[in-house]
Amino acid sequence: MSSDEFFEPELETLPRPQLRALQEERLLANLPHIYEGAPFVRELWDKAGVTPRDISSLDDFRERAPFMSKDDIRRFRAERGDPFGGLLASPGRQTTVLSTSGSTGEVTLYAHEWREVHPYWATIARSFWHIGVRPGDVVLGTAHCVRGPMYHAERLCGATTLHVPTVGVGNWVGAEEAIQRFRPVYGQLTGIGVAELDRLSDRYDMTELLSSFKGVGFAGEPLSPGVRAKVEGWGLEVFNWTQCGDVISAWECRMHDGCHAWEDHVLIEAIDPDGSEPVAEGELGELVATSLTDLVTPMVRFRSGDLVRMTTDPCGCGRTHARFSTVGRTTDQTVVGGRAFTPLDISACLEDIRETSGAVFQIVRAGREVERFTLRVGYAPDRTDSVERVRDSVLDRVREKVGVVPDIEMLPDVELLASGRGGKLQRLVTR
Amino acid sequence: MSADRTTDMIDPPSAAAARAFPAPEVLAISAYPTPSGLGYFEYGAQDRTDDVAWLRPALRRHGVGDGNVLALAPLQETVWFDPVLTAVRELGSPYSMTDNYTFDAFRNLVYIRQLGVRVMLGLTGQVAEALGEDLAEVVASVPTILARPDACEIVEQAGGRPFVFTPVGPALAVECPERAGAHVNGEIWDVAVDVDGEVRLTTVGRRLHHVSDLWTGVAAQVRRGECGCGESGPRLVLEPPRLTHPR
Numbered sequence: 001m002s003s004d005e006f007f008e009p010e011l012e013t014l015p016r017p018q019l020r021a022l023q024e025e026r027l028l029a030n031l032p033h034i035y036e037g038a039p040f041v042r043e044l045w046d047k048a049g050v051t052p053r054d055i056s057s058l059d060d061f062r063e064r065a066p067f068m069s070k071d072d073i074r075r076f077r078a079e080r081g082d083p084f085g086g087l088l089a090s091p092g093r094q095t096t097v098l099s100t101s102g103s104t105g106e107v108t109l110y111a112h113e114w115r116e117v118h119p120y121w122a123t124i125a126r127s128f129w130h131i132g133v134r135p136g137d138v139v140l141g142t143a144h145c146v147r148g149p150m151y152h153a154e155r156l157c158g159a160t161t162l163h164v165p166t167v168g169v170g171n172w173v174g175a176e177e178a179i180q181r182f183r184p185v186y187g188q189l190t191g192i193g194v195a196e197l198d199r200l201s202d203r204y205d206m207t208e209l210l211s212s213f214k215g216v217g218f219a220g221e222p223l224s225p226g227v228r229a230k231v232e233g234w235g236l237e238v239f240n241w242t243q244c245g246d247v248i249s250a251w252e253c254r255m256h257d258g259c260h261a262w263e264d265h266v267l268i269e270a271i272d273p274d275g276s277e278p279v280a281e282g283e284l285g286e287l288v289a290t291s292l293t294d295l296v297t298p299m300v301r302f303r304s305g306d307l308v309r310m311t312t313d314p315c316g317c318g319r320t321h322a323r324f325s326t327v328g329r330t331t332d333q334t335v336v337g338g339r340a341f342t343p344l345d346i347s348a349c350l351e352d353i354r355e356t357s358g359a360v361f362q363i364v365r366a367g368r369e370v371e372r373f374t375l376r377v378g379y380a381p382d383r384t385d386s387v388e389r390v391r392d393s394v395l396d397r398v399r400e401k402v403g404v405v406p407d408i409e410m411l412p413d414v415e416l417l418a419s420g421r422g423g424k425l426q427r428l429v430t431r
Numbered sequence: 432m433s434a435d436r437t438t439d440m441i442d443p444p445s446a447a448a449a450r451a452f453p454a455p456e457v458l459a460i461s462a463y464p465t466p467s468g469l470g471y472f473e474y475g476a477q478d479r480t481d482d483v484a485w486l487r488p489a490l491r492r493h494g495v496g497d498g499n500v501l502a503l504a505p506l507q508e509t510v511w512f513d514p515v516l517t518a519v520r521e522l523g524s525p526y527s528m529t530d531n532y533t534f535d536a537f538r539n540l541v542y543i544r545q546l547g548v549r550v551m552l553g554l555t556g557q558v559a560e561a562l563g564e565d566l567a568e569v570v571a572s573v574p575t576i577l578a579r580p581d582a583c584e585i586v587e588q589a590g591g592r593p594f595v596f597t598p599v600g601p602a603l604a605v606e607c608p609e610r611a612g613a614h615v616n617g618e619i620w621d622v623a624v625d626v627d628g629e630v631r632l633t634t635v636g637r638r639l640h641h642v643s644d645l646w647t648g649v650a651a652q653v654r655r656g657e658c659g660c661g662e663s664g665p666r667l668v669l670e671p672p673r674l675t676h677p678r
């Protein structure tokens with residue numbers, strides 16, 4: 001039964017020894033089915049000389065179970081013509097087959113079995129409840145179905161979803177009238193959405209317009225301190241959320257000190273990005289995820305490519321599930337003349353300049369380590385009197401703060417935003 | 432705990448937690464176009480139940496239940512698509528979803544090529560155009576396509592024979608295999624055509640939101656009488672296709 005604080009108090013605050021016991025129970029129950037049903041898992045484990053009979057504890061699993069990566073799955077798919085990359089462990093049990101957005105190129109299929117509530121969105125009800133969504137509230141509906149029916153989350157909380165036809169992916173264009181009329185308590189933003197709201201701020205008192213909101217979610221790319229500060233400046237509490245290794249989502253709580261992974265649904269590890277050993281808590285590691293409740297296309301020791309710092313330290317919100325902060329992707333870094341930087345570093349530079357404060361940009365490069373690269377920068381035409389002056393400001397800021405000198409292409413932000421997919425602007429472009 | 436836990440995990444514990452308090456009577460607030468802007472309306476749990484019951488046989492006639500379904504189901508149109516997808520689930524077809532954005536057109540091809548699709552629901556003109564030459568492959572691969580009016584001519588030019596599938600104000604019209612017009616649920620709605628040839632919608636059954644003589648932006652003729660498919664509600668024979676929900 002839900003409490004005032006927690007949607008599922010028993011599970012959300014399960015003491016860690018019991019949480020670990022629950023994880024072990026689910027993992028050991030699932031592994032035989034997954035090994036028998038998913039051809040890629042069986043092949044991978046056979047190659048490693050491991051079977052489920054060799055795993056009798058979480059420790060055994062961490063010691064012996066092989067890792068899998070997105071490239072492994074794609075390779076299996078390409079070689080065998082298996083659309084699920086060999087991960088379909090329960091053929092015929094799919095209710096939905098959805099996919100990743102493909103914003104970085106390839107699409108990965110995943111399937112779930114469910115009857116009334118899609119499991120991905122079911123656990124998000126925990127976070128919505130925490131943010132303050134309650135029966136009778138209105139939630140501003142999101143507009144990208146790539147992960148399925150987000151409205152299941154608010155429905156579970158007893159709330160009503162407001163669908164505004166002009167609202168796009170992570171942006172709230174045209175939603176002003178609906179917001180003023182129906183007073184939603186939650187909405188979803190991406191980087192593109194914040195850029196759109198930034199433009200609205202020229203015409204509206206944003207604090208007044210958004211005064212009904214108890215919080216907003218932000219996902220799709222790393223949340224820079226500048227973007228968070230901008231949104232908070234409008235009176236909104238921002239809850240960053242992310243994928244947990246393509247298994248389930250993970251959300252910030254009110255403490256805003258990392259995203260809670262729902263460890264009753266996923267077993268997470270932080271592993272040396274260049275090796276296979278776990279890193280100490282708080283150290284930089286690659287997020288590895290194993291599904292505990294999905295028997296249709298389960299991930300097993302999936303190396304996500306996300307660089308994280310993880311902790312199981314007690315959280316001020318009362319939940320006992322581990323938290324992690326995503327620093328970036330293993331492929332996010334660009335190295336120019338020996339100096340490494342990430343898109344977040346560039347974002348911080350652009351947010352300081354009024355004409356580019358929406359941080360609409362792309363890094364165009366030939367590879368990870370280059371001698372030169374191009375920075376494609378979107379400027380707000382209605383705020384810009386001299387494109388050349390803005391260009392010079394960008395160059396100075398990037399040289400000063402990041403220590404690199406890019407070639408710069410300036411174009412109106414709406415033009416650059418139009419090239420985005422899935423509510424995200426691809427930050428790294430290979431040319 | 433048994434190894435086969437799939438049954439245990441249908442509808443996770445979070446769903447059970449939600450049953451501790453009443454489900455919202457108003458599931459959604461959505462909008463249809465009117466001459467003076469957007470007309471917002473409430474959509475209720477009973478509305479959804481009634482819509483699912485009507486859609487199940489309508490979709491079954493098109494082969495839903497016999498294979499994979501691909502629905503171009505924008506979340507902004509949840510009130511129209513949620514009952515459709517619920518009916519699809521109840522009929523036993525696995526389904527995938529894509530969006531009405533040109534950037535998402537390619538994912539339709541991914542599902543069609545990798546999974547095989549028996550029925551495609553809700554193809555829009557925007558996505559049909561974005562598919563370009565690949566639309567011919569879609570038409571050749573997918574046995575049944577239910578398309579928005581603005582997509583029908585494009586699909587026909589690519590060699591297809593789509594059925595009409597379109598929101599009409601707060602209602603939904605679905606053409607049956609008899610190809611005698613797109614049905615609306617006669618238990619809930621009645622339709623008439625005004626002097627300009629535009630369809631006007633009136634609520635005649637149980638509904639949270641009632642309309643009377645509502646302008647819908649759809650140009651059509653109305654047919655009445657029992658259809659060969661067994662449905663007896665009014666049917667809309669659309670005039671040259673137009674976009675019913677401009678974005």
